[in-house]
Structures are given as structure tokens and as C-alpha cells.
Amino acid sequence: MSEKENSKSFMSSMMSWIDRRFPVTENLERHLTKHPVPKKVNFYYLFGALLMVVFMIQVITGIWLMMFYTNTEEGAFASIEYIMRDVEYGWLMRYMHSTGASAFFFLMYFHMFRGLLYGSYQKPKELVWLFGCFLLFLLMAEGFLGYVLPWGQMSYWAANVILSLFGAIPYIGPDLQIWIQGDFVLSGITLSRFFALHVVVVPLLMIALVVFHIFALHEVGAGNPEGVDIEKHRDSKGMPLDGAPFHPYKTFSALPAIGIFFIVFFAIVFFAPTGGGYLIEKPNFEEADFLKTPEHIAPVWYYAPFYSILRAVTFGIPFLGITSKFLGFIIFAASIAILFIVPWLDRSNVQSIRYKGIYSKVAMILFASSFITLGYLGTKPVNELRTLIAQICTIFYFAPFILMPIYTKYEKTLKVPDRL
Amino acid sequence: MSKKRKHIHILDGMSLYTRDRSPFYWGYLNIEGKIYKKSLKTTDRKEAERFLFAWKNEIFADSLNLTDGNGEEDHHHVEQKPIVDEKRRKALLITSGLMGAVTVAAFAVPFLSAWKPSEKAKALGASVKFDLSKLQPGAMAIVEWRRTPIFVVHQTQEAIDNLPKLNDKVTDQANEVLPSNDKKFTVLKGVCTHLSCAPKYHPEIEPKAWDQEWLGGFFCPCHGSKFDLAGRVYKGVPAPINLEIPPHTFSGNTLIIGEAA
Numbered sequence: 307m308s309e310k311e312n313s314k315s316f317m318s319s320m321m322s323w324i325d326r327r328f329p330v331t332e333n334l335e336r337h338l339t340k341h342p343v344p345k346k347v348n349f350y351y352l353f354g355a356l357l358m359v360v361f362m363i364q365v366i367t368g369i370w371l372m373m374f375y376t377n378t379e380e381g382a383f384a385s386i387e388y389i390m391r392d393v394e395y396g397w398l399m400r401y402m403h404s405t406g407a408s409a410f411f412f413l414m415y416f417h418m419f420r421g422l423l424y425g426s427y428q429k430p431k432e433l434v435w436l437f438g439c440f441l442l443f444l445l446m447a448e449g450f451l452g453y454v455l456p457w458g459q460m461s462y463w464a465a466n467v468i469l470s471l472f473g474a475i476p477y478i479g480p481d482l483q484i485w486i487q488g489d490f491v492l493s494g495i496t497l498s499r500f501f502a503l504h505v506v507v508v509p510l511l512m513i514a515l516v517v518f519h520i521f522a523l524h525e526v527g528a529g530n531p532e533g534v535d536i537e538k539h540r541d542s543k544g545m546p547l548d549g550a551p552f553h554p555y556k557t558f559s560a561l562p563a564i565g566i567f568f569i570v571f572f573a574i575v576f577f578a579p580t581g582g583g584y585l586i587e588k589p590n591f592e593e594a595d596f597l598k599t600p601e602h603i604a605p606v607w608y609y610a611p612f613y614s615i616l617r618a619v620t621f622g623i624p625f626l627g628i629t630s631k632f633l634g635f636i637i638f639a640a641s642i643a644i645l646f647i648v649p650w651l652d653r654s655n656v657q658s659i660r661y662k663g664i665y666s667k668v669a670m671i672l673f674a675s676s677f678i679t680l681g682y683l684g685t686k687p688v689n690e691l692r693t694l695i696a697q698i699c700t701i702f703y704f705a706p707f708i709l710m711p712i713y714t715k716y717e718k719t720l721k722v723p724d725r726l
Numbered sequence: 727m728s729k730k731r732k733h734i735h736i737l738d739g740m741s742l743y744t745r746d747r748s749p750f751y752w753g754y755l756n757i758e759g760k761i762y763k764k765s766l767k768t769t770d771r772k773e774a775e776r777f778l779f780a781w782k783n784e785i786f787a788d789s790l791n792l793t794d795g796n797g798e799e800d801h802h803h804v805e806q807k808p809i810v811d812e813k814r815r816k817a818l819l820i821t822s823g824l825m826g827a828v829t830v831a832a833f834a835v836p837f838l839s840a841w842k843p844s845e846k847a848k849a850l851g852a853s854v855k856f857d858l859s860k861l862q863p864g865a866m867a868i869v870e871w872r873r874t875p876i877f878v879v880h881q882t883q884e885a886i887d888n889l890p891k892l893n894d895k896v897t898d899q900a901n902e903v904l905p906s907n908d909k910k911f912t913v914l915k916g917v918c919t920h921l922s923c924a925p926k927y928h929p930e931i932e933p934k935a936w937d938q939e940w941l942g943g944f945f946c947p948c949h950g951s952k953f954d955l956a957g958r959v960y961k962g963v964p965a966p967i968n969l970e971i972p973p974h975t976f977s978g979n980t981l982i983i984g985e986a987a
């Protein structure tokens with residue numbers, strides 16, 4: 307143990323110079339080369355990495371779009387056409403950005419479903435989950451704000467629907483709505499502030515939360531589909547026996563996944579950028595018209611399940627002064643809020659669905675199928691039958707969570723193996 | 727651990743290093759020519775550093791205890807507990823907290839107020855005039871006020887006579903301004919009270935897909951809300967309340983929207 311620096315190559319002395327001032331090596335080791343992750347996981351565990359990739363796509367294409375986009379009522383729609391027609395590869399930037407938004411949600415829903423399946427939110431990962439839920443909320447806000455920017459018919463009228471929800475809040479609603487809009491109607495003033503929120507405020511918050519999300523995860527360690535605690539069995543150096551260093555094991559296994567993702571992603575960007583009206587809706591190729599509502603206002607597919615829940619509430623609570631519209635807003639908000647408390651609803655002694663009992667499995671199937679059904683209904687015009695189905699699905703959306711403290715506590719679970 | 731051994735210099739005579747078969751940081755101390763080494767039992771660098779300093783203090787304390795022999799607590803090497811005036815600290819925390827809150831609130835005012843409608847937006851929200859003389863009975867004009875479509879309907883005699891028949895079908899029997907023989911114009915905000923779509927004007931008295939006994943009125947295509955010709959909302963539709971009536975007043979043949987009567 308000499309006190310001399312033992313390696314004298316230029317690179318390593320440079321590294322130690324930096325490390326003394328900024329802990330590069332230490333953090334690389336902590337988060338990459340020495341960070342142990344379970345060595346056996348399934349494809350569900352790749353979505354987090356893909357989410358990061360999509361986030362980067364959105365940031366980069368977004369910055370380029372911003373260079374050509376005009377955030378005024380007069381200029382917005384025209385500037386989008388300009389990007390599509392006159393800017394070289396402008397169409398690519400725009401379609402990557404709009405397809406990226408859909409991909410973001412798609413991956414996010416799977417990423418969260420993984421969490422529900424394998425109990426990834428359980429102690430001590432509550433905060434990982436909670437930061438994730440905030441990210442979902444922010445992404446929903448980000449998508450909404452961004453959808454207004456092209457100032458097409460659907461941008462305008464869909465935004466009107468959402469803003470009028472704020473107007474439905476008793477007492478403060480109407481003033482709140484005017485304050486958010488900055489005008490008596492949704493106008494160019496609203497557009498400008500939504501632009502600022504979309505390109506600066508929400509992305510900054512999201513970056514901060516992704517950092518929190520990852521730091522929290524690296525503090526408590528990643529989970530696995532079996533729900534086995536890999537920390538229990540370690541080798542003589544203190545490394546988990548069922549773990550492998552994040553880099554190079556996980557980084558390289560993520561590469562093929564990223565490759566496949568890019569193939570699908572660009573197939574959509576090149577051959578079906580509007581996704582048959584589900585990714586970019588038809589009326590949005592017409593400029594916003596204040597006096598003409600489109601015949602049928604439908605949200606983009608990723609909001610459809612929640613929009614269905616909103617519409618399913620056709621009744622209020624008159625004696626409390628709650629209108630159907632406001633109640634719809636409350637239930638709609640609750641459908642997202644309930645995700646935040648899942649870590650405290652699950653009382654099971656096992657993590658993974660593989661070892662949970664029959665009730666958990668049924669609940670998960672009910673939840674997933676009602677979510678998909680709600681999504682389908684949300685894109686269709688309403689009629690009596692569809693409203694009834696949406697109401698039933700809304701109940702099945704909530705029931706698995708509301709009853710979770712009961713069935714997870716009393717159902718019979720299987721014994722989790724000791725090792726992965 | 728990596729194969730490479732690390733050596734981290736902290737202060738003269740104080741350093742951390744790693745060894746081949748140990749995951750932990752080791753501490754090295756040189757105190758007045760005497761060398762001390764031991765494993766610090768941690769893999770965290772910052773923690774290792776703290777342990778190293780604590781260990782150094784320990785060694786100093788021990789050596790002083792040995793030489794003095796009386797174990798008194800007042801030697802300068804060992805950190806002394808600062809004397810804390812808890813009351814004063816609390817008072818400082820509270821006052822600075824309050825002042826901070828006031829500052830934040832004061833700063834919030836301009837930023838939040840900036841979001842309110844600007845003077846320009848307010849000016850654009852001023853009243854508009856509309857000439858009623860050319861509007862035939864049964865016809866509807868759409869006037870734009872605050873960029874909202876305002877429906878101005880010239881009611882027919884038949885429509886006025888039909889309204890009472892609908893009293894049981896609507897939620898709110900008496901709209902504030904029901905058309906009558908001497909007041910034949912109905913002025914409504916053309917914004918569905920459900921989720922702000924524009925209801926469509928259907929004055930025809932004929933069976934409709936949405937109502938077999940339709941006596942004329944407004945139908946919202948978005949989620950199927952129905953309103954009668956006076957803007958009264960039907961029971962059992964998503965819209966909770968009647969179509970709104972914007973502030974308006976008449977002056978001869980001129981309708982002024984945006985000014986209350």
C-alpha cells in the first residue's frame with residue numbers, strides 16, 4: 307500500500323484529478339459498472355430504458371420544431387404547414403414528435419402495468435412508484451399542452467372540453483378557467499402560455515423527476531418478476547449472488563430492444579404517421595375555428611380510457627350541489643389519483659402476481675380488460691349502450707384498487723423461492 | 727471491486743485506499759510519525775472520509791488521555807459541542823420562515839396576475855351590436871361576442887305556443903327570459919353547458935333520431951344534450967343546466983350583447 311499514485315498513465319492521472327473535484331468514477335461505479343441488478347428479468351423490465359430513449363427523441367425533435375414553430379394564434383397553424391412542406395425533413399421532425407408522444411404513453415402504460423403485475427411498488431420502492439405516478443401526471447399534462455399547439459380544430463375543441471372541466475369546479479371554477487385561459491375564451495393568449503409550459507416548465511419538471519425516479523431505484527435496488535430479494539444472498543465481496551453489474555450486462559441487453567423499438571417506431575413514422583386518425587386526428591388538419599365545433603370530439607387514443615370515465619358519469623349529486631360535469635371531473639381525477647396510493651393498498655406478503663392468489667389475478671385481468679374497453683369506447687361517439695358499458699368498466703377499473711387491501715390480505719399466496 | 731487499487735489523498739498524513747480482496751475503503755493515518763491502518767468497513771467514499779476523521783480524533787483523544795492521565799474533556803482536539811440557544815434558534819427560524827413566505831407571496835402576485843386577461847383581451851371582450859330587422863321569424867343568427875357564438879333566435883308564434891308543452895320534459899321550467907308575444911327574440915350562448923361543444927339549431931317540428939316528439943330546439947351532437955328553443959335543458963341528458971344567457975339589452979331594433987339591461 308504505497309502512498310504513491312499506483313497508475314501513472316495520463317488518462318488515469320487525469321481521471322483522479324477530476325475525481326478529486328467532481329466524483330465521476332464514483333458515480334459511474336455506483337450507477338453503472340458496479341450497480342447490481344437482478345440477473346434474470348423479462349422484457350417488461352426494458353420499458354424503463356425505452357422510456358428514456360423516447361424522452362430523448364421528444365426533447366431533440368421538440369427543440370428542432372421550436373426553431374420553426376410560431377406560437378401565435380395567427381401563425382401557429384401555418385407554421386406547422388410550413389414545417390411539413392417547406393422545411394427540409396420538417397415532416398420527419400414533426401412525425402417523430404407526434405409518434406413519439408404516442409410511443410411515450412404506450413411504453414409508460416406497459417411500464418406501469420409491469421409495476422402492478424410484479425408488485426414493483428411494494429416496500430421499499432414506494433417512492434420509485436410515486437415519482438413514476440407524478441411522471442404519468444406530467445406526461446398527461448405535457449401531451450395535452452402539446453396537442454393544443456398546432457391550433458387545429460381538434461386542438462382547439464379538445465382543449466375547450468378539458469378547460470371547461472376546470473370551469474365546472476363549484477364557486478371558483480369560472481374565474482379559474484378565465485385565469486388559465488388568460489381570456490374569456492380559449493385564444494392565442496392561451497396558446498402562448500401553453501407553449502411556454504409545454505417546452506420549458508413541464509419538461510424541466512419531468513427531467514427532475516426522472517432523476518429522482520432513478521436515484522430512488524438505485525438506492526433500493528431493482529426488482530424482478532419473481533419478487534425474490536436478491537440482497538439476501540451475497541458473495542464474499544458483498545455482491546448479490548443473483549445480481550449482475552448494470553453495465554455491461556443490462557446496457558447490452560437493452561440494445562436489441564432499442565433496435566426493435568426503432569424499427570417499429572420508424573415504420574409508423576414513415577408509413578402511418580397519423581395512425582388512421584388515432585395518433586393525429588383528421589380535424590386537426592383544419593385550422594381552429596371558434597364558431598364551428600367538429601361533429602365528434604374524440605381524444606387521442608392515450609387519453610381515451612380516462613375520457614371514457616369522464617363521460618361515463620352522467621349523473622350528479624344534486625343535494626350536495628355537485629353537477630354531473632363536476633362529478634365526472636372528480637371521478638376522472640380519482641382514476642389517476644388512485645394509482646398514487648397503490649403501494650399502501652397492497653397488503654400481500656408476496657410481490658409478484660406469480661405467487662399471489664386467485665383474487666389478485668382476477669383483479670388484474672378485470673382491470674386490464676376494462677382499461678382497454680374504456681380506451682376503445684373513448685374514441686367512439688356515445689350512445690346508451692356504450693355509456694352503460696363504460697359505467698360498468700369504470701367500476702371494474704376502480705374495484706381492483708379499492709378492494710385491494712381486503713383480497714391481498716386474505717387470499718392464499720404461494721411460497722416465493724429463496725433464489726432467482 | 728476492480729483490479730485497480732485506488733489511493734485517495736485527503737490531507738497530509740491522511741488517506742483512503744482500496745485493497746485487492748476487500749470491497750471496503752481502508753484508512754491510512756500518519757500521526758506524528760506513527761502509522762495507523764484499518765478497514766473502514768464501508769464502500770461509500772464520503773462515509774469513509776467521515777470515519778477517517780472520526781478515527782483520527784479518537785486516536786488524538788486517546789493519546790491525550792494517556793499523557794494527561796486525567797481524562798478531562800477540555801482538550802482542543804476533540805470537537806466540542808456548540809452551545810445552542812434553542813429558543814433563539816427557533817425564533818430565528820420562525821421569523822425568517824415567515825419573512826420568506828411573505829416574500830414568496832409578494833413575488834407570486836405579479837407572476838400569477840400576469841395570467842389574468844390583459845387590457846387588450848378585456849377590450850376585445852367589449853359589447854357588440856346586432857341589427858334585428860333582417861332576422862325573419864324562425865331564423866337564427868350567430869353573432870360573435872368574446873369569440874363565443876351567440877345564438878339570436880326570432881321565435882315563431884308556433885314555437886312560443888309550444889313551449890309550455892315542454893315544461894315537464896325540461897329540468898328548469900322557467901328560463902329567466904322565456905319568449906312571449908311581445909318579446910320574440912331569444913339570446914343564448916351557443917355553448918353546450920356539458921362540455922362546450924356548439925349545439926345545432928333544429929327548429930323543425932318533426933320526429934328526430936334523438937327525439938320522436940321533437941318540438942324544435944337545439945341538439946348537441948357531441949354527447950347528445952337537448953335544449954328547447956328557449957334554451958331550457960331536457961331531463962336525462964349530460965348537460966346539467968340551461969344554455970346560458972349572455973348579458974344583453976335591446977334598443978329599438980338593435981340588440982346589444984355584453985351590456986346588461
Ligand code: HEM
Nearest residue numbers: 351353354355357358418421426435438439441442528529
Ligand atoms: C418518463 C417516464 C419514466 C421513465 C423514463 C422511467 C424510467 C425507469 C427506468 C429506466 C427504470 C429501471 C428499468 C425498468 O425497470 O424498466 C424504471 C423502473 C421503475 N419504474 Fe419507471 N420510468 C418512468 C415512468 C414511470 C411510471 C409512470 C411509473 C409508475 C407509476 C414507474 C414505475 C417504476 C417502478 C415501480 C420501477 C421499478 C421496477 C423494479 O425495479 O421492480 N415509472 N423506470
Ligand code: FES
Nearest residue numbers: 918920921946949
Ligand atoms: S358537449 Fe354537448 S353534450 Fe357534451
